[in-house]
C-alpha cells in the first residue's frame with residue numbers, strides 16, 4: 001500500500017515509486033507528417049505480413065498479438081488520443097507495433113494502399129444501439145468494401161461484438177462486399193477492457209464474424225489535393241459573409257476574426273466529408289498582390305477535396321459579398 005504524507009492545506013503527497021508516463025514515440029505514426037499513402041515497409045524494422053486492429057482501445061490485444069507473433073507487424077487504429085497515449089506507454093521495447101490516432105474511415109481510404117494488408121480485426125467496436133444512430137456504425141457495406149480492397153487476395157477480417165442486433169446488422173451488410181462470411185458464438189477469450197466490462201454484467205456469449213476475401217473490390221485511394229491560394233482585389237471585413245454548405249459533405253462557418261491594424265483575418269470552418277470531419281483555419285491577409293485567401297499556416301489538416309473546396313468557397317463568398325455591395 002502507498003504511504004501518504006500530509007503537507008498542510010488539504011494537500012497529500014503520495015509516497016512511493018513514481019509511475020513512468022513516457023511514451024514510445026517511435027511507435028506513433030502521424031497521419032499528417034507521413035507520406036500518404038503510408039509506406040509500411042519503411043515504418044517497421046522488418047517487412048513482414050501486416051495486421052490492422054480497428055478501434056484498438058488501450059492496445060491490450062495489439063500488444064498480446066505482437067508479442068505472440070514477432071514475424072508479423074501490427075498497426076493499431078484508434079481515434080481517441082487518451083487511449084492511443086495509454087497504448088504507447090506500454091509498447092516500449094516491442095518493435096512490431098505502430099499506432100495511429102486517426103478515424104478508421106480516413107485511415108483505410110487515404111493511408112493504406114490496395115491489397116497490402118493480410119488481416120484486419122476489430123474487437124467490441126461501438127455498436128451505436130440507439131435508434132437513428134446506425135449511421136455512426138463502422139462496418140457498413142461501403143466500409144466492408146473498403147476493407148476488402150485494402151486486404152491482400154486471400155486476406156481475412158474478424159469482428160467480435162457483444163451486441164447481437166449489431167452483429168445481425170453487420171451480417172446484413174456483407175452481400176456485395178467480396179467476402180464470404182462465417183459466423184460463430186464464442187466465449188469470452190480476448191480479455192480487453194470492453195470484454196471484461198460485459199463479462200462483469202454476466203454476459204457469457206459473444207458474436208464473431210469472420211470475413212474471407214474471395215473477390216477483389218477495387219477502390220482507389222483518396223489522394224491529397226493541392227490547396228490553392230486565391231487573390232482578391234478588395235476585401236471589406238464588415239461585409240464578410242460565408243454561407244454554409246450543408247448535406248452529406250458540408251462546410252460550416254464557425255468564426256471570423258479580423259485584425260484591422262495588421263489587415264489580417266482568420267476564418268474558422270468545419271469541413272465534413274464522407275470519411276472525415278476537420279477543423280480548418282483560412283487566413284485572409286493583405287499583400288503585394290492584393291488580398292490573399294489561403295489555408296492558415298501552423299495547423300494540421302489532411303489536404304482533402306473538401307478542404308480545397310472550402311478555401312475556394314471562402315474566396316468566392318468574399319467576392320460575391322463585395323459584388324453585392326457595388327451593385
Ligand SMILES: C[S@@+](CC[C@H](N)C(=O)[O-])C[C@H]1O[C@@H](n2cnc3c(N)ncnc32)[C@H](O)[C@@H]1O
Nearest residue numbers: 055057078079080103104123124126192193194
Ligand atoms: C468499445 S471500444 C473497444 C476497445 C477495445 N477493442 C476493447 O475491446 O477494449 C471501441 C473503440 O473504438 C474506437 N473507435 C470507435 N470508432 C472509431 C473510428 N471511427 N475510428 C477509430 N477508432 C474508433 C473508440 O475510440 C474505442 O476505443
